[in-house]
Each structure stands twice: as structure tokens, then as C-alpha cells.
Amino acid sequence: MVLVFPAIAVLISMGIYAVLTQKNMIRIIIGISIVESAIILLLGAIAYIPEGVAPILDQPYDTVVDPLPQALGLTAVVINASTTAIMLALVIKLYNRYQTLDIHEIRKLRG
Amino acid sequence: MIEIILMLLILLLVASAAIALFSKKLLNSIITLSIFSALLVIILIIFQAPDLALAEAVIAAGITTSFFIITINKTEGVK
Amino acid sequence: MQLTFLILIVLFCAAISFYRLLSGPHVLDRIAAINAIGIMLLTVLVILGSFYERALFIDVALVYGVLLFVDVLVMAKYFGSPDKTEEENQ
Amino acid sequence: MKKINFDKVFSFILVSLLGLFILRVLYSVAGEEAARFTADHYINFGVEETSAINIVTAILFDYRAFDTLGEATVIFTAASVVALLLPRHEASMLKTEFTPVVQQSIAFVLPFLWIISIFLIAYGHLSPGGGFSGGVIISAISILIIFTYGYRYMTRRFNVKKLSLIEDIGALAFLTIGLAGIIAGGTFLANSQVGIYPGTPGELLSGGLMPLSNFAVAAKVGTGLSVIFLSLARED
Amino acid sequence: MIIQDILAGFLMISGVIFFLTTAIALLRFPDFFSRMHAASKCLVGGGISIIFGLIIQEGISPLSLRLLLLIIFLLITTPVVGHALTRSAYQYGYLSEMVQDDMKDLKAGNDSND
Known part of the structure; x- marks a missing residue:
């Protein structure tokens, strides 16, 4: 449990750095999806308490982890897939229009 | 004992994220993203969140890779 | 106790296979490494399910095995296409 | 002499400051022993209130089912946008075929996938x-069919209109199940207040309207993602 | 009971040896086809040995039935993946000088790739 929160911070920072500096659009989408995965890891980590069991109570347990962040994370996972699909469709559309994947080139060609 | 496994998994997770973000070729990044999701699934299992792990395994390790690969194939075959 | 040692050794094997993922000369080598790492991680999931003694965790391993199969098949299909140029796009 | 890219240096400094800020926030969140009022209520009374063992499903389809409705709307919107946006041209990887060994093996695997999804x-x-x-x-099954037997085979069986029809039926079924809560005198999407066969917790036929909602949402999500993938891989 | 433990331990250790073989083959072999030759067989062996060891240690329970399902699934899919991957590497033309190409005449004879 010691390394989890620094790892989450490092993952979010790396994803945003990739979004800021990379030129290829698909690579920017990869950065965004890594940030989303880090947030899912955060939702899993703040629900965990030591020696807790999973919230599926087929018999009475003493300590159970928090089920609410897990439900929210389940919502987040499905929405990630939808947004990724929409972004990829936009990339295909932009490539058909401008014949390039470089975002600086597209910014120059516009107008 | 499970702490050591968790630390090893998190190191591998950060390493695979670094490969996925800063690799030279685009296809390597997309391929490595599936391993990133698999490591995330194991960490979520250790955190006792089987529902979240199942959704992550289904969507991020399975469907998203096909989306990315068909996008790459469509954006290079136009010329 | 012995199961955690088993998980450590299998994870160590996966970490060795990361070398091929990091520096394969071609993308196909990396896909082979991904297949290997994926099945090792599947085994780790199975051992974890047996370690916590809950049959629910095996479901996750089953589903992950299915989707690893779909994944690697899609990657293999991408390289089987005939009019593939030598250089990949950057 | 390599030119220093000031843009990258500036973003690196900015991003590292952001990482430190996130780390500080995370430790302040996780440091205190947070009082878990809602979690304690869900864990202690969730099974007898909703008669479902899996508390996460109980939250998703009973306590906070309105969130699930919004999520289903997001998938619906995504499918519509992707189908509207994409032009028709073919993907070159779909022209090739696998060997007959692979095709026959996938014919073995497909019923296995149906069994897993329905389970x-x-x-x-x-x-x-x-x-x-x-x-x-279910949408992974359609992806596997498209990649193995081709786009034409898939659209001969299920074209996009039929899949969209199934998606609409799923959404309507979920809304109708939600209306049952109002008819029974409760609020919208209140499954446990309806009181249709709560059953004993742990059996297959229990949980009131929860299995029906599961099937409706599954039809919606599966066909929605299938429509998204069919639109991404569309050829003329 | 002791026999059960010994058998399970033997199977698990053999599975780990299979996995180590896979990792070393991926690390050291010079060619893609030799790497796949080692990897596809030893992966099936390693996975099945470890899961079978877990079944023997567990006895008959819901957990072991699901593990049996997983074994059947691994036996079907992993050779298929190896076959498809190697086949597409051959079609891509990723051959080194060491490989003797026996399928060249076959490929020139009929261009339908069956």
C-alpha cells in the first residue's frame, strides 16, 4: 500500500505530459486512456481497507471493503470505452480530411 | 508477503505505462496498453474489487485494443 | 504461504519476458512476448483466486483468458494483410 | 549542439508540480479514517433490503439506478455519433482470411463465449x-465474427438496423422496468420497493426485478458496442 | 493427504520450470520462429501444470470445476494463437537467413492462402 499513491500520481503526470507534448493524435488518446486507468486504480485503492473482503456477502464477514467507489468505477470504465471510440472516430475523420495524423500540421492547414 | 507482490506489480505497471507512452513506434504503444490493463486487473483483484476488475478486463484489455488497431489500419491504408 | 512464492516466481518470469517487450527488433516479437506475459498473468490471477479461497475470482481469470485470445488474434490478423509496406507509420 | 525545446521543459516542470499536488491531495484524503456511513448501511442492510448478494450490483441497479440510466444514455449517444461521423471506406486488414484451422477452432470457441456471457x-x-x-x-463475439469470417458474413446475419432495433428495445425495457417503481408507489427505478418476488438471497431467482434489468442493460450495451465497432470497420 | 500434497507440489514446480523455459527462450533465442517454437508449447504446458496442481490441492469444489473449464479453454486457444501468429509472420515476410523456406513452392503454386 505504500507505493500505490505515488504510482497514481506518476501515472497521471505521465499521461498529461504525453498529452501536452506528443504530436501524434493516437498517442494523445493513449495518454488520456492511461489517465483514466489511473483514476480507476485510485477508486479501487481508496475503497480498500486492510484485511477486508470483497463485497459479495455469501456468508457474514467482519470487515468488508467499501462497495460505493467500486460501483462508481464500474460506471467510469464503460464511459471510458465510449469516449475512446468517439475520439478514434474523430481521428479517422480528420485523417480523411487532411491526410495526416500530426496535430500541428492540422493546425497549420486549417483555414 | 502480498505487499512485495503488490510492489512488484506496481513497478511493472509504471514501466509498461512508460513504454506505452514514450515508445518510438505507434504499434508498440498500442500493444503494450493491453499488458498495462492486465496488470491493473491483478492489482484490482488484490484490492478486493472483483466487479471493477472484471469490467476493466473486459473493456480495456479486450475491446479497446481492437478499436485502436482498426483505427491504425484505416489511417494508413488511404494513400 | 507457498502460493505467494509461486506468484512471485511466475511474476519474475513475466518480468524477464518484459525484456523482449522492451527491445524486440520487430513488432511481431513483441506480440509473442505479449502472448507469453498474458498467459503468465492469467496464471497469477488463478493462483490469487485459490489463495483467497473464493471461487468468484476465477471468473475474472476465465473472462481475461477469452479476451486475451481475441486480442492476440486481432493483432495477428493485422500483420497478415497482404499489401503491407515495410515501414510502419510513426 | 542540440537545441533545447523550451516547450517540453516548461511542460515537464508544470506536470511535476501537478504530480506533487495530486500526491498531497491523495494523502490528505487517505490519511484520515473516513467515516463510512453509506458503506456501513449498504453492507449491513443491503442484503435484506434488496435480496442480492453482490452489493455492487445492488448499488448499480437499485440504490443508484439512475446513474446506470445515464451511463446507458452515454453509450447510446456514442453509438449514434460514431455511426453518423464515419465515412465509408474499407479497412485493408479485413480482406485477408485466416487459415481453416483458425476458422474451425473459432467455431468451437463461439458457443463457449455465449455460455460465459449468459452466465x-x-x-x-x-x-x-x-x-x-x-x-x-457479446460485442466481443461480434468482433471475433467480423475478424474471422469477414464483414459481409456479419452484416448478412445482423445488419446495423437490426442491431439498433435491439438496442432500442433494451433501452425501452430498462425504462419500463423503471416505471414499475412508480406504479408500485415508490420512486423511479426503485426495484426493491416493488416487491415482485424478492426471493431468498443466494438463489438464482431472487433480487426482484434485478435480473430483468441486467438482461435489458446487457442487450443495450452489447448491441451498442457492436454498432460502434461495425461503424468503425465499415466497408461498402 | 501427503500424496496429494506431493503430487500438487510436483505439478506446480514443473509448471514453474515450463514458464522459466519460456522466459529464457524469449530472452535468448535468435529468431522469431524459434522463439515461437519454444514459447507456444511451453506456455500451454506451464499453465496447465499449475492449474492442475491447484485442482489436486483443492479437491472437488466449485472452484476446481471452473479451473477445469479454464484448462479446456487454454487447450483449445493457445495453439490456435501460436499458429495464427506464426502464419501471419510468414505472410508478412519476417524471415531471417537461418530459416529454410519450405513453403515457397507451395505459395507460388496457388496464391490463395489456405
């Missing part, structure tokens, strides 16, 4: 899974 949907209130995971596995 996950039907046991959604007893084990991990539920409507979303089972639905996504």
Missing part, C-alpha cells in the same frame, strides 16, 4: 459480472 448476466446479482460485462462479451 455473467444471469448470475449478476450473485457473483461479479452483471449487465455491462456480459454485454461487452
Whole structure:
């Protein structure tokens, strides 16, 4: 449990750095999806308490982890897939229009 | 004992994220993203969140890779 | 106790296979490494399910095995296409 | 002499400051022993209130089912936008075929996938899974069919209009199940207040309207993601 | 009981040896086809040995039935993946000088790739 929160911070920072500096659009989408995965890891980590069991109570347990962040994370996972699909469709559309994947080139060609 | 496994998994997770973000070729990044999701699934299992792990395994390790690969194939075959 | 040692050794094997993922000369080598790492991680999931003694965790391993199969098949299909140029796009 | 890219240096400094800020926030969140009022209520009374063992499914389809409705709307919107946006031209990887060994083996694997998806949907209130995971596995089946037997084979069986019809039926079924809560005198999407066969917790036929909602959401998610993938891979 | 433990331990250790073989083959072999030759067989062996060891240690329970399902699935899919991957590497033309190409005449004879 010691390394989890620094790892989450490092993952979010790396994803945003990739979004800021990379030129290829698909690579920017990869950065965004890594940030989303880090947030899912955060939702899993703040629900965990030591020696807790999973919230599926087929018999009475003493300590159970928090089920609410897990439900929210389940919502987040499905929405990630939808947004990724929409972004990829936009990339295909932009490539058909401008014949390039470089975002600086597209910014120059516009107008 | 499970702490050591968790630390090893998190190191591998950060390493695979670094490969996925800063690799030279685009296809390597997309391929490595599936391993990133698999490591995330194991960490979520250790955190006792089987529902979240199942959704992550289904969507991020399975469907998203096909989306990315068909996008790459469509954006290079136009010329 | 012995199961955690088993998980450590299998994870160590996966970490060795990361070398091929990091520096394969071609993308196909990396896909082979991904297949290997994926099945090792599947085994780790199975051992974890047996370690916590809950049959629910095996479901996750089953589903992950299915989707690893779909994944690697899609990657293999991408390289089987005939009019593939030598250089990949950057 | 390499030119220093000041843009990259500036973003690196900015991003590292952001990482330190996130780390500080995370430690302040996780440091205190947070009082878990809602979690304690869900854990202690969730099984007898909703008669579903899996508390996460109980939250998704009973306590906070309105969130699930919004999520289903997001998938619906995504499918519409992707189908509207994409032009028609073919992907070159779909022209090739696998060898007959692979095709025959996939014919073995497909019933296995159907069994897994229906197991996950039907046991959604007893084990991990539920409507979303089972639905996504249904869309994985369609992806496997497209990649193995070609786009034409898939659209001869199920074209986009038929899949969209199934998606609409799923959404309407979920809304109708929600209206049952109002008819029974409760609020919208209140499954446990309806009181239709709550059953004993732990059996397959229990949980009131929760398995029906699972099937509706699974039809919606599976066909929605299938429509998204069919639009991405569309050829003329 | 002791026999059960010994058998399970033997199977698990053999599975780990299979996995180590896979990792070393991926690390050291010079060619893609030799790497796949080692990897596809030893992966099936390693996975099945470890899961079978877990079944023997567990006895008959819901957990072991699901593990049996997983074994059947691994036996079907992993050779298929190896076959498809190697086949597409051959079609891509990723051959080194060491490989003797026996399928060249076959490929020139009929261009339908069956």
C-alpha cells in the first residue's frame, strides 16, 4: 500500500505530459486512456481497507471493503470505452480530411 | 508477503505505462496498453474489487485494443 | 504461504519476458512476448483466486483468458494483410 | 549542439508540480479514517433490503439506478455519433482470411463465449459480472465474427438496423422496468420497493426485478458496442 | 493427504520450470520462429501444470470445476494463437537467413492462402 499513491500520481503526470507534448493524435488518446486507468486504480485503492473482503456477502464477514467507489468505477470504465471510440472516430475523420495524423500540421492547414 | 507482490506489480505497471507512452513506434504503444490493463486487473483483484476488475478486463484489455488497431489500419491504408 | 512464492516466481518470469517487450527488433516479437506475459498473468490471477479461497475470482481469470485470445488474434490478423509496406507509420 | 525545446521543459516542470499536488491531495484524503456511513448501511442492510448478494450490483441497479440510466444514455449517444461521423471506406486488414484451422477452432470457441456471457448476466446479482460485462462479451463475439469470417458474413446475419432495433428495445425495457417503481408507489427505478418476488438471497431467482434489468442493460450495451465497432470497420 | 500434497507440489514446480523455459527462450533465442517454437508449447504446458496442481490441492469444489473449464479453454486457444501468429509472420515476410523456406513452392503454386 505504500507505493500505490505515488504510482497514481506518476501515472497521471505521465499521461498529461504525453498529452501536452506528443504530436501524434493516437498517442494523445493513449495518454488520456492511461489517465483514466489511473483514476480507476485510485477508486479501487481508496475503497480498500486492510484485511477486508470483497463485497459479495455469501456468508457474514467482519470487515468488508467499501462497495460505493467500486460501483462508481464500474460506471467510469464503460464511459471510458465510449469516449475512446468517439475520439478514434474523430481521428479517422480528420485523417480523411487532411491526410495526416500530426496535430500541428492540422493546425497549420486549417483555414 | 502480498505487499512485495503488490510492489512488484506496481513497478511493472509504471514501466509498461512508460513504454506505452514514450515508445518510438505507434504499434508498440498500442500493444503494450493491453499488458498495462492486465496488470491493473491483478492489482484490482488484490484490492478486493472483483466487479471493477472484471469490467476493466473486459473493456480495456479486450475491446479497446481492437478499436485502436482498426483505427491504425484505416489511417494508413488511404494513400 | 507457498502460493505467494509461486506468484512471485511466475511474476519474475513475466518480468524477464518484459525484456523482449522492451527491445524486440520487430513488432511481431513483441506480440509473442505479449502472448507469453498474458498467459503468465492469467496464471497469477488463478493462483490469487485459490489463495483467497473464493471461487468468484476465477471468473475474472476465465473472462481475461477469452479476451486475451481475441486480442492476440486481432493483432495477428493485422500483420497478415497482404499489401503491407515495410515501414510502419510513426 | 542540440537545441533545447523550451516547450517540453516548461511542460515537464508544470506536470511535476501537478504530480506533487495530486500526491498531497491523495494523502490528505487517505490519511484520515473516513467515516463510512453509506458503506456501513449498504453492507449491513443491503442484503435484506434488496435480496442480492453482490452489493455492487445492488448499488448499480437499485440504490443508484439512475446513474446506470445515464451511463446507458452515454453509450447510446456514442453509438449514434460514431455511426453518423464515419465515412465509408474499407479497412485493408479485413480482406485477408485466416487459415481453416483458425476458422474451425473459432467455431468451437463461439458457443463457449455465449455460455460465459449468459452466465455473467444471469448470475449478476450473485457473483461479479452483471449487465455491462456480459454485454461487452457479446460485442466481443461480434468482433471475433467480423475478424474471422469477414464483414459481409456479419452484416448478412445482423445488419446495423437490426442491431439498433435491439438496442432500442433494451433501452425501452430498462425504462419500463423503471416505471414499475412508480406504479408500485415508490420512486423511479426503485426495484426493491416493488416487491415482485424478492426471493431468498443466494438463489438464482431472487433480487426482484434485478435480473430483468441486467438482461435489458446487457442487450443495450452489447448491441451498442457492436454498432460502434461495425461503424468503425465499415466497408461498402 | 501427503500424496496429494506431493503430487500438487510436483505439478506446480514443473509448471514453474515450463514458464522459466519460456522466459529464457524469449530472452535468448535468435529468431522469431524459434522463439515461437519454444514459447507456444511451453506456455500451454506451464499453465496447465499449475492449474492442475491447484485442482489436486483443492479437491472437488466449485472452484476446481471452473479451473477445469479454464484448462479446456487454454487447450483449445493457445495453439490456435501460436499458429495464427506464426502464419501471419510468414505472410508478412519476417524471415531471417537461418530459416529454410519450405513453403515457397507451395505459395507460388496457388496464391490463395489456405
